[in-house]
Amino acid sequence: MDPTPMPDALRRVILQRASEAIVDIRDVLRYGEPNVTRDARRMTLYRATDAADIMNEIALLIAALWQTEGASESTLQRYLQTDQQRDRGPGPQAQDRAELAALLAPSEDAVDDPSLRVLRVMADAAADGPRHLSTLACVYGLHARLHDDVEALDDYLPPQVAAMARKVAEVLEEPRPAVV
Numbered sequence: 152m153d154p155t156p157m158p159d160a161l162r163r164v165i166l167q168r169a170s171e172a173i174v175d176i177r178d179v180l181r182y183g184e185p186n187v188t189r190d191a192r193r194m195t196l197y198r199a200t201d202a203a204d205i206m207n208e209i210a211l212l213i214a215a216l217w218q219t220e221g222a223s224e225s226t227l228q229r230y231l232q233t234d235q236q237r238d239r240g241p242g243p244q245a246q247d248r249a250e251l252a253a254l255l256a257p258s259e260d261a262v263d264d265p266s267l268r269v270l271r272v273m274a275d276a277a278a279d280g281p282r283h284l285s286t287l288a289c290v291y292g293l294h295a296r297l298h299d300d301v302e303a304l305d306d307y308l309p310p311q312v313a314a315m316a317r318k319v320a321e322v323l324e325e326p327r328p329a330v331v
Contacts, residue, residue: 161216168205175202177294180287181307182217201237287312292319 182191192232210237214227222230244250291308292315295301301320304313 154262155220156215157216161212165209165212168209170293172205173293173297175199175205177290182288203239242274278317284315288315289319292316293323294300296320296323 175198182194
């Protein structure tokens with residue numbers, strides 16, 4: 152299968168759908184803030200599943216393109232990573248409850264499973280660390296640029312995150328060609 156450029160029409164649809172997923176992810180982060188209680192549980196689940204569905208749709212569109220270009224079914228299944236896919240239809244499973252318990256445990260010593268202990272340590276390290284702030288800033292900056300609403304960042308974000316998000320939005324102000 153020779154690599155061919157992605158058709159412009161598909162690229163535009165992917166860009167549009169990805170921007171919708173960014174908005175959904177931003178909403179998950181926003182509804183997860185400590186000061187937001189109204190509808191937070193319902194809306195975080197709605198938006199998280201909406202974002203997951205959009206990203207799944209994008210993956211399937213790309214797979215359909217490759218399929219029309221002659222990719223084998225086994226190659227598509229491998230690239231789609233179907234063996235890693237998790238069905239959310241049955242709801243939270245024992246593994247999900249164990250991960251939650253590890254995240255909410257008062258200390259990493261309270262978690263028996265070593266792999267869940269690692270999850271707890273990662274969560275503790277990410278809490279308000281530079282990586283966490285950078286992620287928030289990127290998502291909020293992308294959203295602000297997509298909706299041309301950079302000034303609103305100061306209305307709902309801590310000053311440090313708002314400043315970083317504004318920088319992200321400024322970088323995105325002028326379209327630049329991708330470097331491959």
